[in-house]
Amino acid sequence: MELIIKFLPGFGVLALLFVFFKNSWVSKQEVGNEKMARIANNISDGAMSFLKAEYKILSIFVVAVSVLLFFKGQSEVGSNGMVAVSFIVGAICSALAGFIGMKVATKANVRTTNAARKSLGKALEVAFAGGSVMGLGVVGLGVLGLSSLFAIYSGQGWEITEVLNVLSGFSLGASSIALFARVGGGIYTKAADVGADLVGKVEAGIPEDHPLNPATIADNVGDNVGDVAGMGADLFESYVGSIIGTMVLGALIVTPKFDGLGAVYLPLALAAVGIVMSIIGTFFVRVKEGGSPHTALNLGEFGSAGLMLIASFFLIQGFIPEDVEGLPSGYMGVFYATITGLVAGLAVGKVTEYYTGTGTKPVNSIVKQSETGAATNIIAGLGVGMMSTAIPIILIAAAILVSHHFAGLYGIAIAAVGMLANTGIQLAVDAYGPISDNAGGIAEMAELPTEVRERTDKLDAVGNTTAAIGKGFAIASAALTALALFAAFMKTAGVNAIDVSQPKIMAGLLVGGMLPFVFSALSMNAVGRAAMAMIEEVRRQFRDIPALRAALDVMIKYDSDMSKASAADRKIFDKADGIAEYDKCVEISTTASIKEMVLPGVLAIVVPVAVGFIGGAEMLGGLLAGVTTCGVLMAIFQSNAGGAWDNAKKMIEEQGKKGTDAHKSAVVGDTVGDPFKDTSGPSLNILLKLMSVVALVIAPSIAMDSVELQTYGEGQKNEILKFELTVEENKEEKDKLRMMITNYNTHKGIIAKEIIFSEEKIESSSHQKSL
Numbered sequence: 001m002e003l004i005i006k007f008l009p010g011f012g013v014l015a016l017l018f019v020f021f022k023n024s025w026v027s028k029q030e031v032g033n034e035k036m037a038r039i040a041n042n043i044s045d046g047a048m049s050f051l052k053a054e055y056k057i058l059s060i061f062v063v064a065v066s067v068l069l070f071f072k073g074q075s076e077v078g079s080n081g082m083v084a085v086s087f088i089v090g091a092i093c094s095a096l097a098g099f100i101g102m103k104v105a106t107k108a109n110v111r112t113t114n115a116a117r118k119s120l121g122k123a124l125e126v127a128f129a130g131g132s133v134m135g136l137g138v139v140g141l142g143v144l145g146l147s148s149l150f151a152i153y154s155g156q157g158w159e160i161t162e163v164l165n166v167l168s169g170f171s172l173g174a175s176s177i178a179l180f181a182r183v184g185g186g187i188y189t190k191a192a193d194v195g196a197d198l199v200g201k202v203e204a205g206i207p208e209d210h211p212l213n214p215a216t217i218a219d220n221v222g223d224n225v226g227d228v229a230g231m232g233a234d235l236f237e238s239y240v241g242s243i244i245g246t247m248v249l250g251a252l253i254v255t256p257k258f259d260g261l262g263a264v265y266l267p268l269a270l271a272a273v274g275i276v277m278s279i280i281g282t283f284f285v286r287v288k289e290g291g292s293p294h295t296a297l298n299l300g301e302f303g304s305a306g307l308m309l310i311a312s313f314f315l316i317q318g319f320i321p322e323d324v325e326g327l328p329s330g331y332m333g334v335f336y337a338t339i340t341g342l343v344a345g346l347a348v349g350k351v352t353e354y355y356t357g358t359g360t361k362p363v364n365s366i367v368k369q370s371e372t373g374a375a376t377n378i379i380a381g382l383g384v385g386m387m388s389t390a391i392p393i394i395l396i397a398a399a400i401l402v403s404h405h406f407a408g409l410y411g412i413a414i415a416a417v418g419m420l421a422n423t424g425i426q427l428a429v430d431a432y433g434p435i436s437d438n439a440g441g442i443a444e445m446a447e448l449p450t451e452v453r454e455r456t457d458k459l460d461a462v463g464n465t466t467a468a469i470g471k472g473f474a475i476a477s478a479a480l481t482a483l484a485l486f487a488a489f490m491k492t493a494g495v496n497a498i499d500v501s502q503p504k505i506m507a508g509l510l511v512g513g514m515l516p517f518v519f520s521a522l523s524m525n526a527v528g529r530a531a532m533a534m535i536e537e538v539r540r541q542f543r544d545i546p547a548l549r550a551a552l553d554v555m556i557k558y559d560s561d562m563s564k565a566s567a568a569d570r571k572i573f574d575k576a577d578g579i580a581e582y583d584k585c586v587e588i589s590t591t592a593s594i595k596e597m598v599l600p601g602v603l604a605i606v607v608p609v610a611v612g613f614i615g616g617a618e619m620l621g622g623l624l625a626g627v628t629t630c631g632v633l634m635a636i637f638q639s640n641a642g643g644a645w646d647n648a649k650k651m652i653e654e655q656g657k658k659g660t661d662a663h664k665s666a667v668v669g670d671t672v673g674d675p676f677k678d679t680s681g682p683s684l685n686i687l688l689k690l691m692s693v694v695a696l697v698i699a700p701s702i703a704m705d706s707v708e709l710q711t712y713g714e715g716q717k718n719e720i721l722k723f724e725l726t727v728e729e730n731k732e733e734k735d736k737l738r739m740m741i742t743n744y745n746t747h748k749g750i751i752a753k754e755i756i757f758s759e760e761k762i763e764s765s766s767h768q769k770s771l
Contacts, residue, residue, distance in 0.1 A: 012144025040110035090173025101134035135428030186679030189222025195534030245484030278424025341415030352472030356643030385641025413484035433463025512626020530592035551576030642677025
């Protein structure tokens, strides 16, 4: 186990070497014909121009916040200015993860299309290789960044609590970039999608991803910025957040080995070994022509999970003893908590698949109600989304109770780590989806043979399912990660319980419950405004560009089947090839998303800081409880309602009912659901975690002092104040007590940096005041 600790950064390097190898392999695959290459180049240019514009704005934000964090860290006990360095490194790693994923996704899409000209198996291999670059890039950067900083800070001679307070800045950097990436990417992709669907499909009656549609390139760019970079940043943030939250709680558990820090090192070790298991899992993903891509992906994912479960047992046994104070069930309790997290994550994913998958009872009900109009379609979708919250919430609640029973608050945190240990392959499967979707779009725009589109559609259909499972997994992990960070905040800030009978805490609870609704409204309205601009632009091009108008008339004449067209009409159609002004639509999405992402992002950071410093630690605790409760429910509701509407539309199309009134109703429902499932719903996952991380970072500044703790309420006195003043001459006992006291250090100086032990009392070196 000492070897694993020593080489923790090496596991991150291993993941990045695998990323380099896979990226090189994808780059060597054939692109296809000139038209395919031109389309792919347009998508790649659009994606990179968005990232450059986004990162330019975010760099200003990172510099400003890091300066504030430096002065905050320098001026308080139990932290220091290096928290700013942690923040910058976390932000860079998060941005780099998004960049790596985006770069390879825009390479892999056209190569997947070309591979689909040969076989389904080859196309899956290319698409999944692209996805695995994203997945392993995220975990590699996470483990490398966290373990390297932890090793550096631990060598400075600081108390473990100071090390972890400074390290929490890494999670704040990751969370901040993730929120902007998720919100900005979500606005981008849905503005383009809504414009392309409503004008292209409903008004003009042309197929999805048709080259005549001016918004089709922006739509395909959106798949990358929203579903690749956005999902990558989301899970990167969950990944590092769960590890840091567990490390903070682990500092309160003194183990006999590893300098008393076995419980602190365990989450890092689990994440590191998870990298190896994810890499092994990627080799299980293989499919032959006529085989099932879904089975191949499941084999890789579940095979990796099974191997991780076995490895987890031995890791936990090595780091946690059979009997240790703070963990009544010892290492077995921690192992059971880890299993609970993994099972809950997979179960929530499967429930999500049921409520959003094609052919299921909930989705069939939306299909049926589409026949009577858009209104009944929307009512049915809202009902499905609301009902879909029940089982996932019960599963998450059960996971919380079971993991707490076996290992206390540390058990809840380690359950989140267990759920996310296989993030490498989980994210690889998720990122494979938008790559396959893009591949299908390129096949359509390049007018490739129908068998190519059939193969990419088969991959895309599986991708929709894996994306739904991934969203469910992300929500479940967000809930447990937010709770782990919340518990870490309470320990650091000295809040023992959230007593809702106190007006201040109740007020915080209500404000917290309101925030997910305001946040969702801001992102929804942003999509609406951007989509309006997109719709007007697409209509303008159809109206004002003669060649485009003429080609559209030809398509309508032959009901989109150009194989029936005469030579003269075919000539008119071919004349419009590439004449649509795709760059105008890309520019609309980029400008709108960059402008609109700022307010929701700032809101998530400013509100907890304001509440914490104005209302105190207890009120901030109430705020976090409110935002976590309502945020998880809203995230499940919106993601599942949007997914169900999307697949209801696909089912109607598969039944050959394109262009019918039922199909038009389903397109309206799908359009309403687009910002639900791809903008506001997924962004709420990050909101929960970001607010908890912000609270954890400012906790040393607003921690309750000994006087506040005594007046907090009857029965709510802090466990330190109840501790016997006589301390036996026992080093472990003293170390534990010192750690507990240091956790309640405040900027007010009530408890000083140096704790002096005597046989009768514990004194502060600066105040000589008995606790």
